[in-house]
Amino acid sequence: MATGRTHRPATRSRGIPEATVARLPLYLRALTALSERSVPTVSSEELAAAAGVNSAKLRKDFSYLGSYGTRGVGYDVEYLVYQISRELGLTQDWPVVIVGIGNLGAALANYGGFASRGFRVAALIDADPSMAGKPVAGIPVQHTDDLEKIIDDNGVSIGVIATPAGAAQQVCERLVAAGVTSILNFAPTVLSVPDGVDVRKVDLSIELQILAFHEQRKAGEEAEAQAGAVLEAEAAAAAAKETGKGPDGDVPAVMPA
């Protein structure tokens, strides 16, 4: 359209939408795969397909980073890998501590994707004294008592909480007090943190429940596609109010085929 630059987005690096940031790792992964196959350039259409998004969205996402593409050709894979890496802060090393070395913590410690890109497991921490010294994924587990020192010595700013729910908030507070400002929480609890601390949560139970909701909806649609008795839900709710006592473990007339 207008040849003239109307208004360049004055604030570029700061203005990256959160939704875009969340997709950058996806693009990066797809680009890395292309890079390993020595593909020199890629179009927005191809890359979008690989990342599982819409091409217009991808182009808009990239437009927040700058004009890194070449019209008529596409994007230079290597260059884009570098730009996104830099934007995400992956060109530097991030020491990470994992607190709570149970099944999940051990799984995380062993997770290859950890070390692969900028992240390094600096320490494993557990409250169980009998775990102390025991190596997990080649890293000796240390006791919670030393948490503050570990954080400080290693300059850790990202912490992963894989403890039971009951311990999570307390661990969180100690991490924050020790200087951690980003937390990845696997415990099924709402963490409260001061301003300036980022928390992201990964909750298996919630994901499953969301799936169950859609699963139920699908089953319902399929079963009575044309019934459409909206008011019936009312009656069902009323009737359910009577029968509803132990919403926990009871199984209502399920008969697996």
Add this chain to the structure above:
Amino acid sequence: MATGRTHRPATRSRGIPEATVARLPLYLRALTALSERSVPTVSSEELAAAAGVNSAKLRKDFSYLGSYGTRGVGYDVEYLVYQISRELGLTQDWPVVIVGIGNLGAALANYGGFASRGFRVAALIDADPSMAGKPVAGIPVQHTDDLEKIIDDNGVSIGVIATPAGAAQQVCERLVAAGVTSILNFAPTVLSVPDGVDVRKVDLSIELQILAFHEQRKAGEEAEAQAGAVLEAEAAAAAAKETGKGPDGDVPAVMPA
């Protein structure tokens, strides 16, 4: 898909926004905690605080389910627990299979939150023949060869993929072909599935990268000079193509950590 002809689910659920559905498990957890403390009623304000959301949002969320509150009093805890459980489909039993019993798969199998609410680990499946028969979390691992039969015999409609990335798509296709219509994917891959199949993904690596982005941003703001890890040579190229990095005040004054 084997689970079919149960009873009719609420037809009203069609209008529940996705964002609301994603929060229902959060409310449910908070409500369950209140229920265990025998708290009879709770106000939107209190419950919202417990769930870590805004009270107006909570009320609006509940309004999609119906008018289950009492003005001047609040919500009946037990009743709400039941309503949300029903809405999410947790009053029925959901058999789940976990494919890929490595560190992560084992952690998931052992995860208590699984069985606690509606979900039941029906089977563990792995491609490694030496795993076959070996019990994990009290459940014997079965071989991938029997995947279709396991799905069918147990009426499984929800599958969890915890395999390496390379195997995920293939496993996914077999699950779908066998009748699974909801998939929780822990493998770092974009799964492509036919319409009607829901996929949710949990990706540790992505979460960490998002945290790193914000962490870098915080560090940059705070010290104004923490853009340390920018690679020299390529940074020059980048600066040449782009007119500097932070137009909004974050200057790339390099100061290596």
Add this chain to the structure above:
DNA sequence: CCATCTTTGTGCACGCGTTCACAAAGACAT
């Protein structure tokens, strides 16, 4: 029964994210 007080349920406005659609930009062939 009436007044007051608490808390829900929701209309409304706003901002963010998504998507469409297309002009501008460049590559490439002639």
Add this chain to the structure above:
DNA sequence: ATGTCTTTGTGAACGCGTGCACAAAGATGG
């Protein structure tokens, strides 16, 4: 050079989700 063809970058419209602010509903006390 010039024209054609491909693909980017983005203005604009739209829809969803969020939060405010308040009237309606009901409890509670006198």
